[in-house]
Amino acid sequence: MENCLFCKIAAGTIPSDKVYEDNELLVFKDISPIAPVHLLLIPKKHISTLSDCTDHETGLLGKMLALVPKLAEQHGCSVKSDNKGSPYGGYKTLINSGPDGGQEVYHLHIHLIGGTKPWSK
Ligand code: AMP
Ligand code: ZN
Numbered sequence: 001m002e003n004c005l006f007c008k009i010a011a012g013t014i015p016s017d018k019v020y021e022d023n024e025l026l027v028f029k030d031i032s033p034i035a036p037v038h039l040l041l042i043p044k045k046h047i048s049t050l051s052d053c054t055d056h057e058t059g060l061l062g063k064m065l066a067l068v069p070k071l072a073e074q075h076g077c078s079v080k081s082d083n084k085g086s087p088y089g090g091y092k093t094l095i096n097s098g099p100d101g102g103q104e105v106y107h108l109h110i111h112l113i114g115g116t117k118p119w120s121k
Contacts, residue, residue: 001046006107010044020071025064027071027112036115037075037091041067047108050097068093068112077114088115 001007008014009028016028019039030038041064047053053061068091072078078086091114096103 001107004046004107005105006040006042006109007046010042019075020067024060025067027067030111035113037072037077037088037113039071039075039112041071041110041112043108048106049103050095050108053108064110065093068110071112072114075112075114077112090114 005014009016010026016026018026018028020027020041024044025041026044027039027041030040043060043064047057069079072091073080073086076086077088077091079090080086091112094111094113095109096111
């Protein structure tokens with residue numbers, strides 16, 4: 001999709017601080033983090049908002065959500081009871097949708113936000 005920031009990041013024409021990539025998904029650090037850990041998970045294909053997903057995207061959405069706890073664990077946000085050595089005790093998962101939902105970039109993304117509070121959003 002032309003003129004979509006996250007499509008350009010997915011294509012590599014705009015740089016990002018990548019932390020995960022596979023054939024369908026890309027995960028990179030938010031450029032303006034609101035917490036010690038702030039990652040964005042995107043599908044490589046353009047989907048504007050969560051509301052633009054159809055039954056066809058059920059598998060993709062499930063894959064994105066299932067990746068969240070793995071990334072959280074890797075970035076020190078364990079929620080497991082024996083999280084010895086993990087600096088943070090949890091994380092927040094957020095999808096902003098539409099103008100009144102606070103969405104700024106119209107390419108579907110999941111925020112993974114973690115670290116010691118306080119932080120907002
Ligand atoms: P949202 O308000 O849910 O649409 O979130 C968009 C997010 O994209 C914000 O948290 C921005 O800080 C982040 N963002 C904007 N441009 C970039 C960029 N070039 N690289 C990484 N994150 C970005
Ligand atoms: Zn896009």
